[in-house]
Amino acid sequence: MKNKIRFRLLLYFSGSLLTFSLIIGLIFFILFSRHNMEVHKAELKVRAENIAQALAGFGANGTKGQGHGMMGLGAYLRFLDDIAMADVWIVDRNLGQITRGRGQASLAYAELPEGTEDVIIAAFDGNTTFSENFGKFLGAPSVSVATPIVLSNGQAAGVVLLHEQLKNIEGATESGLILLLLSMGTAIVISFFIAGALAEDFTKPLGRMKTAALKIGGGDYTVKTGIAQNDEIGELAAVLDNMTEKLDIASKENAKLEKLRRDFVANISHELRTPVTVIRGSLEALFDEIALIVNRARNLIEAGEPWKLGALLDRNHELLCKMGVSSPELDRLVAAARGGGALGAKLSGGGRGGNMIALVAPGSEESVRE
Numbered sequence: 001m002k003n004k005i006r007f008r009l010l011l012y013f014s015g016s017l018l019t020f021s022l023i024i025g026l027i028f029f030i031l032f033s034r035h036n037m038e039v040h041k042a043e044l045k046v047r048a049e050n051i052a053q054a055l056a057g058f059g060a061n062g063t064k065g066q067g068h069g070m071m072g073l074g075a076y077l078r079f080l081d082d083i084a085m086a087d088v089w090i091v092d093r094n095l096g097q098i099t100r101g102r103g104q105a106s107l108a109y110a111e112l113p114e115g116t117e118d119v120i121i122a123a124f125d126g127n128t129t130f131s132e133n134f135g136k137f138l139g140a141p142s143v144s145v146a147t148p149i150v151l152s153n154g155q156a157a158g159v160v161l162l163h164e165q166l167k168n169i170e171g172a173t174e175s176g177l178i179l180l181l182l183s184m185g186t187a188i189v190i191s192f193f194i195a196g197a198l199a200e201d202f203t204k205p206l207g208r209m210k211t212a213a214l215k216i217g218g219g220d221y222t223v224k225t226g227i228a229q230n231d232e233i234g235e236l237a238a239v240l241d242n243m244t245e246k247l248d249i250a251s252k253e254n255a256k257l258e259k260l261r262r263d264f265v266a267n268i269s270h271e272l273r274t275p276v277t278v279i280r281g282s283l284e285a286l287f288d289e290i291a292l293i294v295n296r297a298r299n300l301i302e303a304g305e306p307w308k309l310g311a312l313l314d315r316n317h318e319l320l321c322k323m324g325v326s327s328p329e330l331d332r333l334v335a336a337a338r339g340g341g342a343l344g345a346k347l348s349g350g351g352r353g354g355n356m357i358a359l360v361a362p363g364s365e366e367s368v369r370e
Contacts, residue, residue, distance in 0.1 A: 004205050006196075006203045007201075009198075009203075010195055013191075014190075017191055021184045023183065024184070025177070025180060028180055032173060032176055032177070036169060036172055036173045037111075037169060040143070040164065040172075041130055041145065043229075044143065044145045044164055045145050045147065048128070048146075048147040048160050050130065051088060051162065052147045052148060053251070055158070057151045074084070087162070087163040087164075088160065089107075090149075090158055090159075091120055091123075091306060098112070098161070107182065113132040117133055119131040119133070119144070124154070124159060126150070127148075128146065129144065129146050130143060130144065130146075131143075132144070134161075141167070142163050142164060142165045143164055144161055144163045145162050145168060147159065179201050205225075205234075206233070208226065208227060209225050209227070209237055209240055212240060212244070218245060221244055221248035221251050222244075223244060232356055243278075275321055283323065285320055289315075290320075293315060293316050293319075297309055306359070307343060307359075310344025312344065313345055313346045313357070314338070314344045314346070317345045317346035320346065320347055325347070334347065334358075337356065340368035340369075341368055342349060343358075343360065343361055345357065
């Protein structure tokens with residue numbers, strides 16, 4: 001049970017942490033991508049504005065002077081490519097052409113891709129704008145910023161177009177995401193070990209309660225869980241300890257009752273055994289006397305003195321009455337026979353019946369019969 005609960009706790013914790021990590025990772029990726037794009041756009045805008053300011057000063061101090069366009073920028077533009085770390089284009093308003101850095105040939109407005117002229121027009125109006133429509137022309141998805149080159153007289157002499165490929169921006173996002181995933185993976189591994197230790201601490205009291213329950217099942221009602229926690233597990237342990245105390249008290253009471261029962265049975269058995277012994281001894285004495293009567297009766301018959309049997313018959317009847325084999329009807333018949341002049345009388349047969357025999361002297365038969 002302990003390992004199963006521990007495994008389930010680890011599984012639940014790991015599943016929850018993994019789900020939480022995936023949600024956080026997805027939210028981070030979306031927000032960080034947007035933030036990274038905004039940051040790069042802001043940096044691109046700052047670079048474009050700095051380049052525009054530099055070009056405005058160049059145009060104001062150049063040998064060609066104002067009104068002759070932005071000619072003579074080849075070497076300067078190559079220098080700007082190096083420090084801008086991006087593809088720099090200069091749009092000349094007077095000549096209607098685009099000068100490109102990195103040794104690329106100039107372009108006419110007509111060669112621009114569809115949807116890009118609006119960006120240049122907005123820049124000539126004094127606005128800094130962004131566009132992603134130059135990607136097809138540049139051969140890779142890109143973000144472009146257009147900012148005006150404003151001379152000292154406030155006139156926009158040209159526009160600076162600064163291009164940066166999205167893969168450079170996305171590369172920074174991917175690097176951040178990789179760092180996040182590595183950090184989350186490390187945190188998950190560390191958390192897994194921490195969760196294992198916490199699960200061990202959680203299941204240990206359950207194991208102690210299981211051990212206590214097994215001992216209680218074996219009849220040991222003095223066992224205690226030894227758990228003191230201010231939570232549900234502590235409450236369960238307290239209930240188990242309380243139950244053990246009550247079982248211990250009940251067990252001791254039951255032992256006392258069992259001792260009393262055994263003593264009672266022993267006393268009753270002794271009391272019952274004593275009367276039975278007395279009765280048995282009495283019966284044996286009665287049977288012994290009856291045996292003597294039988295022997296004496298046989299001797300009298302053999303000696304030809306049957307009239308002496310009357311007293312033996314009476315005594316035999318008395319002994320049979322003591323044995324409980326007579327009945328009131330038989331006792332009345334025996335007494336009537338004796339009253340009629342019989343020498344002696346006793347019950348006959350198995351007893352409890354209506355038969356009796358009487359010894360009569362010659363001439364007294366009728367009186368006894370009546």
